[in-house]
Amino acid sequence: MRWPVTKSKLLRATTRAPAVGYTRAVEQSCLSLLDACNKFSKLTQLHSRIIKSGLQNNRLVLTKFAATASALCAIDYASTFIFLPESDPYLYDVFLFNTVIRAYAQTSDLKSKALCNYNLMLRCSVLPNKYTYPFVLKACAGIGDLRLGKSIHGSVLKLGFHDDLYVQNTMVHMYWGNSDGVELARKVFDEMPKFDSVSWTVMISGYARLGMSHDAIGLFREMQIAGVCADEITMVSVLSACTDLGALELGKWVEFYIGKQRIQKKVELWNALIDMYAKCGDIDKAIELFRSMNDRSIVSWTSVIVGLAMHGRGIEAVALFEEMVGSGVVPDDVVFIGLLSACSHSGLVEKGKQYFDFMRTFGLVPKIEHCGCMVDLLCRAGLVKEAFEFIQDMPIEPNPVVWRTLVNACGAQGLMKLGEKISRQLIKNQPLHESNYVLLSNIYAKMLNWGKKTNVREVMDKKGMRKIPGSTMIELDNQIYEFVAGDRSHEQCEEMYQMVEEMGRKIKNAGYLPATSEVMLDINDEDKEDALYHHSEKLAIAFALLNTPPETPIRIVKNLRVCKDCHAAIKLISKVYNREIVMRDRNRFHLFKDGFCSCRDFW
């Protein structure tokens, strides 16, 4: 930092009276001008005025200057003015540092500067107070440096601020900032003598953000038992957990609860509700909510556009985007990701290309995610060679995600040599990333080259890697059930497998041919068929057929993309059993009805 303060210098500074070259009236007028300042240009004028009046050594003025600047998002400007190497440390009090640290902690990419100023504060021998730590911990949460967090935790304990609820809550939040901090977050939370709604929300949102949605919901139930009232921010996190689980019934109950508890519906909560409905399969309800909103943010529009994209309703997504632009909302880069993925899921290749170029009209430079969407768009449309050329001409360095999209398409389109070459390169670059090996081994399986496929699997085993197991969730009577392939853990296991057998027989009569090439194992065809029948989605559907009245729609959520065979089988199941089956997979929704799927086999 700028200057180390020696003890003698500090002593001199604190005992010396401030230089007075101005009157109380000048000081007061400057303070009220700063108070009223609402533009950066005015602030720069005030800056010169402060210097002219000799107020640059006035502590009150400097502090107010920092507060005004931070309200105008110009804290960098303020701090270069305030923290001059030749300044007397006496000028800096804890309130000034708090103002500066807060401003940096609130700005997403300047959080490390908050910590620099905290260090400067300590070096100036200014003692932090209980207001300082929530800011410091917030900055630390954003950086996610666990070691740093622990050391700040130590300081908090030493200074005795650990009894303060604000400090405790931000401490828990800080530990959630690093994925290795979960245990510590839990520990601090468990040891807290008192909680308020913020304490619970920090924990619930922590679990929700890490995708530990069951835990998030569980904690929300505990919160209710503990008798703490949830507020609108709690509900946003609870809804986001419902969204992740695809738990529509639970989500509907949450909406009911919000109404019953008279929780204020701010735009963020509306958005969370829209997102929940869209991603839990009820896109029409999401649209209805969106239409009934008074003031929408860009997130509201994006949520509906993404929802439409996931439902394969690309044309409507495009129309909504046009409506958004027409109504004067300036698109951001996230909405373009949604829009491009809408084009991709609906095969709107030309539209997608146009929008990709259109981004620049709004001063947006395509990022790697947008390029990824374009590669996806071309690959899905079968234009693998064009996608390959696109990657080679991309202005940005392609990332592994982009390459993996291409390899996947190579496998599907029969470009085995290219797929093999790229996935080998991917493994070289990212030797610890499982999906690179899975892609290569799938390519070999499609080439029927079992020897090479086994080699890849052996390498994976040696490195202790495993493919993420596919699982399917289903919600029934407020319970969420999860199945994995070949699952035998459920109490209705026997009945379920009998039902799977029955389903197999009935759909075979209706013309189903097991797509045994989808099973990436070197076993005989009969075994392959068996493996297919026991995929988690089929088990979940069997479970639903057993436990719900006839004609009730079935909703399931798969964690990976649905395989070709299950897709074909579910189409026929929907016809034979006269059931509407809504399936969310990793990428999108499939609505199976009367033997057809809403994705028109395009996914």
Place this chain on the structure above:
DNA sequence: GTAGGGTTAG
């Protein structure tokens, strides 16, 4: 004179 938790993305 100052404080904490939340939403959209392949």
